Amino acid sequence: xxxxxxxxxxxxxxxxxxxxxxxxxxxxxxxxxxxxxxxxxxxxxxxxxxxxxxxxxxxxxxxxxxxxxxxxxxxxxxxxxxxxxxxxxxxxxxxxxxxxxxxxxxxxxxxxxxxxxxxxxxxxxxxxxxxxxxxxxxxxxxxxxxxxxxxxxxxxxxxxxxxxxxxxxxxxxxxxxxxxxxxxxxxxxxxxxxxxxxxxxxxxxxxxxxxxxxxxxxxxxxxxxxxxxxxxxxxxxxxxxxxxxxxxxxxxxxxxxxxxxxxxxxxxxxxxxxxxxxxxxxxxxxxxxxxxxxxxxxxxxxxxxxxxxxxxxxxxxxxxxxxxxxxxxxxxxxxxxxxxxxxxxxxxxxxxxxxxxxxxxxxxxxxxxxxxxxxxxxxxxxxxxxxxxxxxxxxxxxxxxxxxxxxxxxxxxxxxxxxxxxxxxxxxxxxxxxxx
Amino acid sequence: xxxxxxxxxxxxxxxxxxxxxxxxxxxxxxxxxxxxxxxxxxxxxxxxxxxxxxxxxxxxxxxxxxxxxxxxxxxxxxxxxxxxxxxxxxxxxxxxxxxxxxxxxxxxxxxxxxxxxxxxxxxxxxxxxxxxxxxxxxxxxxxxxxxxxxxxxxxxxxxxxxxxxxxxxxxxxxxxxxxxxxxxxxxxxxxxxxxxxxxxxxxxxxxxxxxxxxxxxxxxxxxxxxxxxxxxxxxxxxxxxxxxxxxxxxxxxxxxxxxxxxxxxxxxxxxx
Numbered sequence: 236x237x238x239x240x241x242x243x244x245x246x247x248x249x250x251x252x253x254x255x256x257x258x259x260x261x262x263x264x265x266x267x268x269x270x271x272x273x274x275x276x277x278x279x280x281x282x283x284x285x286x287x288x289x290x291x292x293x294x295x296x297x298x299x300x301x302x303x304x305x306x307x308x309x310x311x312x313x314x315x316x317x318x319x320x321x322x323x324x325x326x327x328x329x330x331x332x333x334x335x336x337x338x339x340x341x342x343x344x345x346x347x348x349x350x351x352x353x354x355x356x357x358x359x360x361x362x363x364x365x366x367x368x369x370x371x372x373x374x375x376x377x378x379x380x381x382x383x384x385x386x387x388x389x390x391x392x393x394x395x396x397x398x399x400x401x402x403x404x405x406x407x408x409x410x411x412x413x414x415x416x417x418x419x420x421x422x423x424x425x426x427x428x429x430x431x432x433x434x435x436x437x438x439x440x441x442x443x444x445x446x447x448x449x450x451x452x453x454x455x456x457x458x459x460x461x462x463x464x465x466x467x468x469x470x471x472x473x474x475x476x477x478x479x480x481x482x483x484x485x486x487x488x489x490x491x492x493x494x495x496x497x498x499x500x501x502x503x504x505x506x507x508x509x510x511x512x513x514x515x516x517x518x519x520x521x522x523x524x525x526x527x528x529x530x531x532x533x534x535x536x537x538x539x540x541x542x543x544x545x546x547x548x549x550x551x552x553x554x555x556x557x558x559x560x561x562x563x564x565x566x567x568x569x570x571x572x573x574x575x576x577x578x579x580x581x582x583x584x585x586x587x588x589x590x591x592x593x594x595x596x597x598x599x600x601x602x603x604x605x606x607x608x609x610x611x612x613x614x615x616x617x618x619x620x621x622x623x624x625x626x627x628x629x630x631x632x633x634x635x636x637x638x639x640x641x642x643x644x645x646x647x648x649x650x651x652x653x654x655x656x657x658x659x660x661x662x663x664x665x666x667x668x669x670x671x
Numbered sequence: 672x673x674x675x676x677x678x679x680x681x682x683x684x685x686x687x688x689x690x691x692x693x694x695x696x697x698x699x700x701x702x703x704x705x706x707x708x709x710x711x712x713x714x715x716x717x718x719x720x721x722x723x724x725x726x727x728x729x730x731x732x733x734x735x736x737x738x739x740x741x742x743x744x745x746x747x748x749x750x751x752x753x754x755x756x757x758x759x760x761x762x763x764x765x766x767x768x769x770x771x772x773x774x775x776x777x778x779x780x781x782x783x784x785x786x787x788x789x790x791x792x793x794x795x796x797x798x799x800x801x802x803x804x805x806x807x808x809x810x811x812x813x814x815x816x817x818x819x820x821x822x823x824x825x826x827x828x829x830x831x832x833x834x835x836x837x838x839x840x841x842x843x844x845x846x847x848x849x850x851x852x853x854x855x856x857x858x859x860x861x862x863x864x865x866x867x868x869x870x871x872x873x874x875x876x877x878x879x880x881x882x883x884x885x886x887x888x889x890x891x892x893x894x895x896x897x898x899x900x901x902x903x904x905x906x907x908x909x910x911x912x913x914x915x916x917x918x919x920x921x922x923x924x925x926x927x928x929x930x931x932x933x934x935x936x937x938x939x940x941x942x943x
Contacts, residue, residue: 388696394833409832410823412839504909507838524824528912536826543828 237296238375238570240325240333241303242282242289245344248321256311256318258283263361266310271367275302278369280376282337282358284351286344291334293371300324327570331375332563338379339386340393341555347392347548352383374569382562389558392551395544400434402540403511403532407479410509410530418442420477421460422470422491423484424452427513431481432460444473447484474499480510482518493523500526511537571640575631578644581653582627586620673716673778679709680744680767687760691834699757703748706764710744717741720780729796730781732934732941737774738796739930740767742804750808754844758834762811773931786875791866798859799891803926805852806898810923812845816916842912845919846905853898860895863888877941887938890929897922 245253258266258281266281270290276299279292290303308318325333333342338355340347359376362368368376387393396402404414411417419440421428424447432443443462446469447453453464465473474480474496484490491510496519500508505528512519512533524531594616601609627647634640647653686702689695717738720728728734747763750756819831819838835841867881883889901918904910910918934941 391694391833406823406828409819409837410839412837412843505905505911505914506909507912527914530823532826539826540828 236293236371237327238330238334238371239276239292239294239296239300239303240289240330241292241300241307241322242287243318243321243323244287244289244342246342247323252313252317252321253286253288255313256288256307257285258288258310261311263358264365267362267365267367269310270306271365273302273306275299275306278372279367280359280362280372282355284354287337287342289337291330291372291375293369296326297324300326328563328567331378331566331570332559334375334379335382335559335562335566336556338383339555339559340383341386341552341559345397345545346552347394347555348397349393352380352387355379355383370573371570375566378562378566382559385558385562386555390551390554392548392555394551395540395547397541397544397548399513399534399537399541400431402537402544403431403481403513404434404438406511406530406532406537406540407509410507411478414438414440416441417478418444418476419462419479419481420473421445421456421462422480422482422518423447423514424449424456425483425485428481428483429456429459431483431511431513432456432462435479435481436460436462440479444477446470446473471495471499474508475502478506478508480508482510482512483514484518486514486518487516489518489520491519491523493520493526496520496523496529497526500529503528513537571634572632575634575640575644578647578653579628579631582647582651583624585651585653586624590616590620672719674775676709676713676716676740677768677771677775679705679712680740680764680771683709684761684764684768687757687764690757691761694834699760702757702760702764703751706744706760706767707748709767710741710748713737713741713744724780724782726783727793728780729793730783730787732931733774733777734780735796735800735934736770736931739800739803739807740771740774742800743767743807746801746804746808750844750848754836754840756836758836759808759811759815762814763808766807766811770931784875786870786873786878789866789869791862791869795859795863795866798855798862802852802855802859803930805848805855806894806919806923806926809845809848809852809919812841812848813916813919813923816841816845817913817920820913820916838912842915845915846902846911849898849901849915849919853895853902856891856895856898860891880938885938885941886933887929887941890925890933894922894926894929897925 243253243256248256263281263283267279270276270279270281276292276294279290282289282291288307290307292299292303294300294303304319304322304324305315307322308315334355336342338352340349340351343351355376359368359372363373396405407417408414414435415438417440419432419435419442421432421443424445428445432445436443443457443460445453445457445460445462445464446467447456447464448467450464450466457464474491480491482491496508496510507528507530509530510519510523510532512531515534517533519531519533521531521533523529594613601612604612631640631643634643683702683705686698686705690699690702717728729738743763744767747759751760815831815835816838819835819841822829822832823838867878870878870881873879881888883892897918901910901915901922904918905915
């Protein structure tokens with residue numbers, strides 16, 4: 236039983252196919268339930284984002300992977316041939332490595348993007364809450380979260396905004412501190428103004444004010460953003476009150492002159508103002524940038540920051556991959572030690588049954604002994620069994636070579652007839668409880 | 672034993688610098704632990720000196736520098752614990768090392784002349800040193816504000832952008848520590864003035880020299896004027912942000928000049 240990954244992502248599949256196999260778009264709950272009903276695997280997690288659809292499961296290699304691949308295509312009503320060509324399958328350590336890389340943002344379209352780690356957590360929680368995860372999946376995902384955290388804190392992979400809106404918001408935070416205490420003024424009511432406004436609204440800024448040449452357009456955008464619209468004639472007052480100005484009008488000439496801004500800054504008494512001029516052509520006279528406590532960034536400045544951050548992230552990939560490798564090795568060691576658990580359990584059960592049988596056999600002869608002596612006998616025999624098994628158990632757990640481990644397990648099975656013991660006891664060998 | 676604080680401050684400065692460069696959280700925690708150990712060792716040293724001479728070791732500029740370093744270390748640790756920000760650590764720790772060398776070179780504790788045997792003297796020195804420690808923190812906050820401000824204005828987001836807290840936070844903290852420092856400075860100067868009038872009749876020539884004409888006292892008053900202006904200007908004409916940062920940086924240079932060179936070579940009233 237090994238960890239398996241079956242799926243497709245932006246690296247293997249075109250967008251139209253990814254759209255068709257998006258679990259999140261349909262109903263993730265239903266997908267989880269259906270997969271459970273198929274009884275293909277006992278432990279599984281479905282991870283579905285706009286860039287990937289993956290099933291993480293515990294199973295027996297290729298045959299299980301094929302069944303999971305079929306489930307993926309059948310559930311979405313896509314012919315298997317269409318999907319199969321774009322599917323990847325990872326097993327064991329490779330599956331763990333893939334999961335750790337995904338959770339850390341190393342496999343993302345925009346390397347180091349922060350959302351994926353949360354999406355992996357949500358996907359895991361959805362499966363775990365419904366009881367579809369077990370020891371191996373639990374361990375793998377918790378290791379993945381730990382890896383993502385290490386990558387985030389020990390490298391600069393997730394640092395620096397890699398989209399213009401994030402770069403602008405990060406800048407606003409660096410200049411003005413907590414966004415929730417800030418007032419935003421949006422100039423213009425076009426698509427760009429709306430997009431940035433939505434981003435700022437999501438960060439719960441204190442108030443959003445919209446000013447546009449046409450009041451109705453401003454009012455409509457203000458309603459969308461839960462803000463208020465102000466007449467164009469009140470622009471000066473709105474400027475004085477704002478902490479952040481997002482300017483994105485379609486004007487051919489600058490609408491905010493240096494003189495106008497200098498005038499607006501005077502009553503602010505040193506309170507800083509951050510202006511993002513994302514309009515092309517620019518809305519703000521460039522020489523306004525030298526006004527004290529005014530921070531002016533235009534679209535090119537923001538794009539330059541994004542470019543630089545992207546380049547810097549690229550430099551961090553190597554150290555992040557090193558962390559992933561360390562964590563995969565740690566996980567593999569645990570997984571390997573876990574593989575000996577069934578053998579150890581069977582061995583212990585065998586010894587215990589011999590002990591019990593002997594005590595029962597000697598029962599009539601020991602009948603005359605007082606209860607304390609019985610208890611003592613039970614304890615001594617149990618201790619002997621424990622001590623006899625201690626060294627072989629430790630030796631087994633310390634084996635790192637998969638082939639050697641299999642040979643040891645086979646030898647123990649044959650020497651102590653463990654398989655017979657297992658079937659006698661009627662315990663399912665496929666789902667041992669891991670000693671973690 | 673007297674070198675122990677300096678050794679630990681130096682190790683803390685190295686660890687803070689490494690943490691600033693690579694941002695490894697473990698190095699950051701190590702730096703804090705080293706600085707806390709340095710401050711603890713310094714506390715023991717000051718305690719031992721107090722037991723040795725029977726009074727707080729505050730006589731003379733060297734002892735005052737030692738107590739200043741100790742107070743600055745503790746104040747910074749408090750600030751770090753409150754804000755969970757270590758980016759100012761290298762700047763403060765380097766200052767601790769630079770000034771910590773002075774008492775490390777001359778560990779002898781001066782005996783207390785009769786004129787200084789007054790609780791007013793101790794209160795004066797402690798409040799003044801606390802004011803200086805606050806101004807030292809304001810200096811670091813101001814300096815880092817200017818460095819970050821320049822990066823953001825030049826649109827070259829680099830070393831400081833990635834490491835320092837927001838300009839707003841640096842400015843707010845600066846205003847707070849300058850206010851605390853100003854209160855201590857005002858109290859310190861007031862207590863000093865009362866004490867000076869009390870010892871005017873003393874035969875000690877240094878007590879006789881306590882007047883506004885003495886460079887140490889004059890420059891201390893200049894510092895008070897500068898910090899008072901900085902606080903008033905922030906309230907009245909909006910001199911916050913970059914201007915306040917520059918003011919606190921420049922004002923501390925005056926404080927430092929008054930503390931060390933004037934304290935050692937020019938003053939006739941404070942050369943104990």
